[in-house]
Amino acid sequence: MARExxxxxxDEGVESVDLASLTVAVGDVVEAGAVVAExxxxxxxxxxxxxxGGTVTKIHAAPGDSIKVGSVLLTLEESAAxxxxxxxxxxxxxxxxxPAPAPAASAAPDSEVPxxxxxxxxxxARTAAVVAAPSSAExxxxxPAPAGPATRRLARQLGVDLHGVSGSAAGGRITQEDVKFYxxxxxxxxxxxxGGGGYTxxxxxxxxxxxxxxxxxxxxxxxxxxxxxxxxxxxxxxxTQHDLVDITELEAARRRVAEIAKxxxxxxxxxxxxxxxxAAICLKEFPKFNSALDPQTNELVYRKYFHIGCAVDxxxxxxxxxxxxxxxxxxxxxxxxxxxxxxxxxxxxxxxSEMQGSCFTITNLGGIGGTAFTPIVNYxxxxxxxxxxxxxxxxxxxxxxxxxxMLPLSLSYDHRVVNGADAARFIVRLGQLLSEYFQLxxxx
Amino acid sequence: MALSTDLVVIGAGPGGYPAAFHAADHGMxxxxxxxxxxxxxxxLHRGCIPSxxxxxVAKLLHEAQDAEQWGVTFAKPKIDLDKLRxxxxxxxxxxxxxxxxxxxxxxxxxxxARGEFIDSNTLRLKKPDGxxxxxxxxxxxxATGSTPVxxxxxxxGDDRVMDSxxxxxxxxxxxxxxxxxxxxxxxxxxxxxxxxxxEVTVVEMLAGLLPGADRDLVRPLxxxxxxxxxxxxxxxxVASLKATSGGxxxxxxxxxxxxxxxxxxxxxxxxxRPNSRGCGLExxxxxxxxxxxxxxxxxxxxxxxxxxxxxxxxxxxxxAHKATREAKVAVETLLGQxxxxxxxxxxxxxxxxxxxxxxxxxESEAKAAGRNVTVVRFPxxxxxxxxxxxxxxxxxxxxIDPETERVLGVGIVGAGAGEMIAEGVxxxxxxxxxxxxxxxxxxxxxxxxxxxEAAEGFYGQATHSxxxxx
Ligand SMILES: Cc1cc2nc3c(=O)[nH]c(=O)nc-3n(C[C@H](O)[C@H](O)[C@H](O)COP(=O)(O)OP(=O)(O)OC[C@H]3O[C@@H](n4cnc5c(N)ncnc54)[C@H](O)[C@@H]3O)c2cc1C
Numbered sequence: 001m002a003r004e005x006x007x008x009x010x011d012e013g014v015e016s017v018d019l020a021s022l023t024v025a026v027g028d029v030v031e032a033g034a035v036v037a038e039x040x041x042x043x044x045x046x047x048x049x050x051x052x053g054g055t056v057t058k059i060h061a062a063p064g065d066s067i068k069v070g071s072v073l074l075t076l077e078e079s080a081a082x083x084x085x086x087x088x089x090x091x092x093x094x095x096x097x098x099p100a101p102a103p104a105a106s107a108a109p110d111s112e113v114p115x116x117x118x119x120x121x122x123x124x125a126r127t128a129a130v131v132a133a134p135s136s137a138e139x140x141x142x143x144p145a146p147a148g149p150a151t152r153r154l155a156r157q158l159g160v161d162l163h164g165v166s167g168s169a170a171g172g173r174i175t176q177e178d179v180k181f182y183x184x185x186x187x188x189x190x191x192x193x194x195g196g197g198g199y200t201x202x203x204x205x206x207x208x209x210x211x212x213x214x215x216x217x218x219x220x221x222x223x224x225x226x227x228x229x230x231x232x233x234x235x236x237x238x239x240t241q242h243d244l245v246d247i248t249e250l251e252a253a254r255r256r257v258a259e260i261a262k263x264x265x266x267x268x269x270x271x272x273x274x275x276x277x278x279a280a281i282c283l284k285e286f287p288k289f290n291s292a293l294d295p296q297t298n299e300l301v302y303r304k305y306f307h308i309g310c311a312v313d314x315x316x317x318x319x320x321x322x323x324x325x326x327x328x329x330x331x332x333x334x335x336x337x338x339x340x341x342x343x344x345x346x347x348x349x350x351x352x353s354e355m356q357g358s359c360f361t362i363t364n365l366g367g368i369g370g371t372a373f374t375p376i377v378n379y380x381x382x383x384x385x386x387x388x389x390x391x392x393x394x395x396x397x398x399x400x401x402x403x404x405x406m407l408p409l410s411l412s413y414d415h416r417v418v419n420g421a422d423a424a425r426f427i428v429r430l431g432q433l434l435s436e437y438f439q440l441x442x443x444x
Numbered sequence: 445m446a447l448s449t450d451l452v453v454i455g456a457g458p459g460g461y462p463a464a465f466h467a468a469d470h471g472m473x474x475x476x477x478x479x480x481x482x483x484x485x486x487x488l489h490r491g492c493i494p495s496x497x498x499x500x501v502a503k504l505l506h507e508a509q510d511a512e513q514w515g516v517t518f519a520k521p522k523i524d525l526d527k528l529r530x531x532x533x534x535x536x537x538x539x540x541x542x543x544x545x546x547x548x549x550x551x552x553x554x555x556x557a558r559g560e561f562i563d564s565n566t567l568r569l570k571k572p573d574g575x576x577x578x579x580x581x582x583x584x585x586x587a588t589g590s591t592p593v594x595x596x597x598x599x600x601g602d603d604r605v606m607d608s609x610x611x612x613x614x615x616x617x618x619x620x621x622x623x624x625x626x627x628x629x630x631x632x633x634x635x636x637x638x639x640x641x642x643e644v645t646v647v648e649m650l651a652g653l654l655p656g657a658d659r660d661l662v663r664p665l666x667x668x669x670x671x672x673x674x675x676x677x678x679x680x681x682v683a684s685l686k687a688t689s690g691g692x693x694x695x696x697x698x699x700x701x702x703x704x705x706x707x708x709x710x711x712x713x714x715x716x717r718p719n720s721r722g723c724g725l726e727x728x729x730x731x732x733x734x735x736x737x738x739x740x741x742x743x744x745x746x747x748x749x750x751x752x753x754x755x756x757x758x759x760x761x762x763x764a765h766k767a768t769r770e771a772k773v774a775v776e777t778l779l780g781q782x783x784x785x786x787x788x789x790x791x792x793x794x795x796x797x798x799x800x801x802x803x804x805x806x807e808s809e810a811k812a813a814g815r816n817v818t819v820v821r822f823p824x825x826x827x828x829x830x831x832x833x834x835x836x837x838x839x840x841x842x843x844i845d846p847e848t849e850r851v852l853g854v855g856i857v858g859a860g861a862g863e864m865i866a867e868g869v870x871x872x873x874x875x876x877x878x879x880x881x882x883x884x885x886x887x888x889x890x891x892x893x894x895x896x897e898a899a900e901g902f903y904g905q906a907t908h909s910x911x912x913x914x
Contacts, residue, residue: 144786144788148874149873153782153784156783206749
């Protein structure tokens, strides 16, 4: 009698595996407990054991294929003597997966029941849910999450936004097990990739117990910035690379140009504008920094334009207007555009479209101070350059002690897209353009 | 010496006393302050309970009448109003006495006084003997309830013009009773008096009785009420009331309404108003909305960190079971437990004959919101039990999300609908799908089978009802 062998569950939350190798061929006779294949997940490799014996009549996948848990891997013709208890069809890898009772293994031997219960705990359906309001049971349109009161209470206790949890019961109903399983799998993922885990923070304690308090609502810019930053922080595995760049000569030249500009009325060239130009050159040389990671397709989208955002501190909060095509603009053109848009951003006169489409962001806190910081990458960008206050340092130049102006740079990047070596190369190249300013002039 | 307590609960209705009990059960030091001598609030003294005691009698009278069709004829009932009143009062005192005992057993200090906030930590207790105390508290739960609305131009200072409290006092059985307002209180009290022998006329300003309920559910009820009542005038207003020696003369404005008409008594049942004024809330940071409800969040917290509010004073729907659930949420919030008033289904029951009950989403709400739902109806004519008790006018309906098959709302009109709705509440609250109801065995022959069969209807055909295929 023909019987299908399904890809068993390898680990919690793993929905598909890559088939590394098959140890059986059509015509082989296998025994229950034999290893029939080796598979790989994103974390580990595992041997797949078959729970029943028979003659392999068909193989449904080839090495290299990505195969879904629960899909048919082999068809066997069972020998009369072979073991036929479906319940014994346990996979080799840890199989205790199902948080809720797995579909009962029926006695029908030709409809093998997958061991994995399809409790899909993929990334939360909507990334926006990452920063859901403390109320967890209702979606934006007011539809309550499909869960009973006890489950909702558990979700509140664990800080889970139920809209990020997919339910295992009919109609997508979420059980308490689903919630626990969700939390477990989010914790195992380190809460990092995918979508931020959907946690809602627990409610605040009663601060007035310890002294006087005042409640001030966040304004709209503040609220959307908070939501966006939480999402960026949760989605992107951040690394920040620091460097100190000698800008003594650049700064001196900049001052001279600024003096002249004062007389001619030309736009004032700022260090931010220069850095934007240098960054545009680096983005061209390191195209990954100018890309975006498509979470749906796992593709890198390389952008062939070089728009750079610049964080502007306004009375209402942080805004990031974008200067288009920085590769094609001269430093002075960038400076002019920046002065214009930053001014309007402070007065509230900047259009939404002017704050969209950037490939990379620069945030300069040098005017205020600080030695270094770790800026948060502005999703879907993959890099952001932070500039702190330039400081004079004693440096040995050609055997002489010299006073030099050093600019601290902090480059945060999405480590899923950019590796550490490339990031170091990027910042070194950027530093080179700033310290050898003639090179910047030549290359722009 | 000033008194002090961890938690003071103000008002001992179905919001206040469960809050006090729940808090005491969790080890809090609780004082329950109530203006009236006996706890229980509106619900026990002049609301749910006495009205249901009288409606029970009304039902009996109707059934005795109906029995004629089945060949059983009773003599015309004799009504001993004093005895009936005693029965009702006995029910009240039994229950309120029970609450008093439960307070003692749990160590809740029950204080008879009117509570008024002096500030966010102090309550003035005005005792019935005119003396006053001050009570220091860490937290307060306001559960002061609501009062019937009586517009000044109806308030003639004549006790023949009554509110629901007056009607429940059962002073006499008026020959002609005018009920102003076709909401549940008016229809329930109208039913009581009609059964006792009054000629009842209902006027309602809106186009239908029981706004909020789906029309197809109201219809069987309206049909039966029309048989028992003298008249139901929709889209009709009472322009004026005048007290004369011959009765209360009412001028009625509406289509085809005879006006003026004279009544022996008039019941004003046009709504209730939250008791948020006059208890010193202005001396705290708590805020009141434009309808007079105390503003609360999902944890029953007011804008004052020390003060929570529950029950009728904290918002619609003004129903006892909502108050009780909110009491639990408020106390659990104080205990730092993960509570939240996130209930989806708050059942509404009209204890008329037939009863009307619904919970969750109604069909009209779904329509108004432009939400795509599937509505399945099971008419009781197809129910064996309904046939056996001769109550085939009933209807059970389910509002279902066609995509997930989730039961979003349940509506029932018919004998015993008030008890049956519990299943609907569980279904909606626990996000059951139609299949859950269809595949669960319901005892036969019961009216609850109509819920199962309605759910079957979602998947095609119900066993006892055949819809020709389109
Ligand atoms: C005729 C009628 C029938 C009803 N039938 C139903 C029904 O069938 N089902 C249902 O769910 N609901 C019914 N209700 C509504 C129900 O009675 C209320 O929803 C419920 O009583 C509200 O409970 P509560 O605890 O909020 O307040 P209440 O029950 O109103 O209790 C508040 C208490 O606080 C006291 N109080 C007020 N202010 C102060 C103060 N400053 N200091 C101290 N004490 C104060 C009051 O004297 C009162 O005892 C009915 C109401 C009426 C009038």
